[in-house]
Amino acid sequence: PASRALAGRHILVTSGPTQEPIDPVRYIANRSSGAQGTAIGAALAAQGARVTFVTGPASVPPPAGVEVIRVETAAEMLDAVRAALPADAAIMAAAVADWRVAAASDQKLKKGEDGPPTLTFVQNPDILAAVAGLSLGRPRLVIGFAAETENVLEHARAKRRRKGCDWILANDVSPATGIMGGAENAVTLITADGEESWERMGKDAVAARLADRIARALA
Ligand code: C5P
Numbered sequence: 001p002a003s004r005a006l007a008g009r010h011i012l013v014t015s016g017p018t019q020e021p022i023d024p025v026r027y028i029a030n031r032s033s034g035a036q037g038t039a040i041g042a043a044l045a046a047q048g049a050r051v052t053f054v055t056g057p058a059s060v061p062p063p064a065g066v067e068v069i070r071v072e073t074a075a076e077m078l079d080a081v082r083a084a085l086p087a088d089a090a091i092m093a094a095a096v097a098d099w100r101v102a103a104a105s106d107q108k109l110k111k112g113e114d115g116p117p118t119l120t121f122v123q124n125p126d127i128l129a130a131v132a133g134l135s136l137g138r139p140r141l142v143i144g145f146a147a148e149t150e151n152v153l154e155h156a157r158a159k160r161r162r163k164g165c166d167w168i169l170a171n172d173v174s175p176a177t178g179i180m181g182g183a184e185n186a187v188t189l190i191t192a193d194g195e196e197s198w199e200r201m202g203k204d205a206v207a208a209r210l211a212d213r214i215a216r217a218l219a
Contacts, residue, residue, distance in 0.1 A: 032180070
């Protein structure tokens with residue numbers, strides 16, 4: 001029987017990739033499936049939390065029993081996250097595009113005599129850092145992911161400090177691990193109190209264990 005340890009809590013989850021337009025028919029995106037974020041949303045709802053689930057265009061359907069807010073771009077995701085606050089906890093599992101095209105074209109770019117276009121990028125807002133840095137209305141627990149392909153733990157520790165979040169879940173997304181787009185994950189939970197490596201397990205099991213930890217931290 002599921003415990004309802006998160007009853008009465010409001011938890012915000014971001015999930016999936018973002019899509020950054022080039023023109024009305026083209027975009028830049030990434031390979032995030034949304035599987036881990038979806039599993040987290042489901043696990044939190046199963047523990048009785050009210051979940052606001054802000055998702056980019058993912059390849060898996062959103063979980064049942066959550067409020068789904070669909071967005072495409074990082075800027076839209078930031079707006080949706082702001083509108084969803086206050087929350088007791090925020091888990092940022094989305095793979096947000098780091099850059100967007102500086103001036104997306106209103107009209108479809110055409111093949112022409114000028115040859116291929118040159119795209120200029122600008123930095124997207126960092127949603128995790130923005131929420132973690134709130135002086136007013138910061139969720140008590142702000143959690144990010146660090147998907148890395150090398151020096152995973154060092155990068156993750158630095159990321160936790162730089163972004164000001166409470167916990168980071170570090171994972172190795174090198175193609176050989178099969179984690180990105182796969183059914184399993186192997187994470188290390190990094191907090192102010194230390195580090196804990198969890199054995200490789202299904203993304204649902206990672207989500208359930210994380211939901212337990214969140215319930216304990218908020219209790
Ligand atoms: O810097 P990096 O993208 O590796 O950081 C990953 C973490 O930061 C994830 O939790 C991701 O959801 C979050 N993030 C974000 N907004 C961005 C970039 C990353 O919320 N623009």
